Structure formats: structure tokens, C-alpha cells
Amino acid sequence: MCGVASSVHLYQTQGMQAGADLLVWSALDSAAPEVPARFFGGYAAALWPLRGYATQRDVLWGFTRPSQYTKVRSTQEIDPFAVQRSPYLVMYPFVKTTDWYLKSREERQEMMGAHIKVGKQYPDITQLLLYSFGVQDQEFVVVYETTDLLRFSSLVSDLRGTEARRYTQRDYPLYTGIFQPDTQALDAWLGPPPRTCRHSSAPRADKRSTRRPSGSCVRRDGICRSIARFALGTPSLRSVRCPPSPRR
Numbered sequence: 001m002c003g004v005a006s007s008v009h010l011y012q013t014q015g016m017q018a019g020a021d022l023l024v025w026s027a028l029d030s031a032a033p034e035v036p037a038r039f040f041g042g043y044a045a046a047l048w049p050l051r052g053y054a055t056q057r058d059v060l061w062g063f064t065r066p067s068q069y070t071k072v073r074s075t076q077e078i079d080p081f082a083v084q085r086s087p088y089l090v091m092y093p094f095v096k097t098t099d100w101y102l103k104s105r106e107e108r109q110e111m112m113g114a115h116i117k118v119g120k121q122y123p124d125i126t127q128l129l130l131y132s133f134g135v136q137d138q139e140f141v142v143v144y145e146t147t148d149l150l151r152f153s154s155l156v157s158d159l160r161g162t163e164a165r166r167y168t169q170r171d172y173p174l175y176t177g178i179f180q181p182d183t184q185a186l187d188a189w190l191g192p193p194p195r196t197c198r199h200s201s202a203p204r205a206d207k208r209s210t211r212r213p214s215g216s217c218v219r220r221d222g223i224c225r226s227i228a229r230f231a232l233g234t235p236s237l238r239s240v241r242c243p244p245s246p247r248r
Contacts, residue, residue: 001026004042005229007081011089011177012189013232020057020232021190023177025089027080030063030227039227054233058173060093060141061229062130069112076119078128078145080228085179086126086145090152091230092174093138100167111164118162122155124148130228141230142171149176175232 001008005026014021028039047056066073100108119127130141146152159165180186 001043001046004028004039004046009085009089010180010183010186012180012186013175013177014189016176016178020175022054022186022233023089023175024231024233025080025228026231027228036227039229043229057232058175059229059231060091060130060132060138061136061227062132062141063227064128065131067129069109069116074127076123076126078126078143080128085181086147087179088146088149088152089143089177089179090146090174091141091143091177092171093132093136094140094142094168095138095170097167097169103167111162111167115159115162115164118158119155121158122151125152125155128228138170141228143228143230175230 001024006028007026009025011023011025012021013023026043028035030036030039119125124147126145128143130143132138132141144152
């Protein structure tokens with residue numbers, strides 16, 4: 001993946017969600033129209049050797065662009081190309097109702113102003129909004145980085161009380177991940193493969209070894225028009241047979 005994207009980050013989701021162990025966040029500058037085709041072609045080629053070892057559960061992606069509701073770029077905007085990452089990542093697809101888009105620009109601006117005001121009360125929580133209109137089922141992908149999940153939960157609770165909430169059609173499934181700076185950090189929770197005895201009644205796991213993306217390569221770049229992609233995967237586990245018990 002490091003040869004395909006400008007930035008690749010890994011997150012543990014195992015234990016925090018059912019059905020997936022690892023979240024891969026990749027991003028690159030997409031100033032040229034042929035970049036998405038080149039990126040997804042490269043991604044498919046990079047993933048192909050791993051198809052026997054990992055199952056892709058979900059994919060969310062979109063483009064960044066300046067907000068129509070603010071005149072200047074927010075200081076709370078996530079830079080996906082930054083080397084340093086917050087401990088926690090929260091992301092989800094987002095869809096507005098039809099009534100929202102039929103509102104006048106002034107009405108939407110007023111409601112979003114109140115929404116943004118709440119967010120500014122949590123300056124330590126950063127956000128990135130991806131636009132997915134016409135390229136995926138959702139309209140947006142919403143991404144947050146935080147150092148404190150309890151504080152993030154308070155932010156979300158406060159946002160529920162804004163008028164704009166009335167026009168939310170869908171904002172799930174929600175994924176929460178713990179940043180893994182390298183594959184050594186992944187080993188801390190993936191650990192060695194489990195031992196499965198031949199006489200055990202437990203279901204046998206896949207014998208093939210787990211292979212995971214390695215490292216993190218980052219290139220600093222402008223993000224006025226960039227593409228970010230999130231993929232959730234579940235690596236399979238290899239089994240190790242116990243040696244036969246000695247006869248007595």
C-alpha cells in the first residue's frame with residue numbers, strides 16, 4: 001500500500017467492533033482526474049496476494065474540498081498526511097435527508113453555524129469531511145481524531161441537540177479504531193497464532209499465516225483536493241497443531 005498511497009495508517013478495531021480486526025486509512029493527493037483510477041488499480045494489485053489471508057468487510061472513500069459553510073479553513077481540520085496521529089479514530093458514512101437539500105442556502109447556513117459552534121467548544125477534537133456524492137452509497141464520510149473517547153462522546157451528545165440533527169437520514173455503521181504506529185504494535189494485540197490441538201472440540205482456524213500491511217509511509221502534500229480511503233479487514237489466523245501426548 002505504501003507504493004500506492006501517499007499516506008497509510010493502521011488502526012485496531014478488534015474488540016471494539018464485531019466482524020473486523022483492522023482498519024486501514026490511506027490518502028493521496030488527487031489533483032488530476034486520472035488519480036482515482038490509478039490508485040484503485042494499484043490498490044487492487046496490492047491486495048490481490050492477501051486475498052487468501054484477509055477478508056475486506058467495508059470500504060468508505062471520498063474527496064476533500066473546502067466547506068461551503070465557512071470562509072476560512074478550520075484549525076480543527078484533520079491533515080491525513082501528518083505523521084503524528086491521535087490515539088483514536090472515529091469514522092462513519094453520513095447521509096442527509098432530501099428536505100435538507102430543498103432548504104435555502106441561508107437556512108442551511110444558519111443551522112450549520114450552530115452545529116459548528118458546538119464543535120468549536122471541543123478544540124482538541126479534529127475532523128475531516130469527505131464528499132462521496134455519486135461515487136458511493138453515502139453522501140459523506142465523517143472522520144474524527146481524538147485523545148479522549150469519553151470527551152468525544154460528550155461532543156456527539158451535544159451535537160444531537162442542534163437543529164441540523166433533524167435532517168440526518170443515516171450516520172452508521174460507526175467505526176472506532178486505536179492507532180497502531182507500526183506492525184510491532186499490531187503484534188501486541190494480534191499476538192502469536194493460537195495453538196489448536198487435534199483432539200480439541202474448538203473449530204479449527206485457517207492454516208494459512210496472517211500477513212498484514214507493514215510500516216507507514218507518508219508524503220506531505222496539499223489536501224485542497226485529495227482522496228482518502230478507509231478499508232476494514234479481518235485477518236485470518238493460522239493454527240499450530242499440538243504434538244501428540246506421550247503414552248503412559
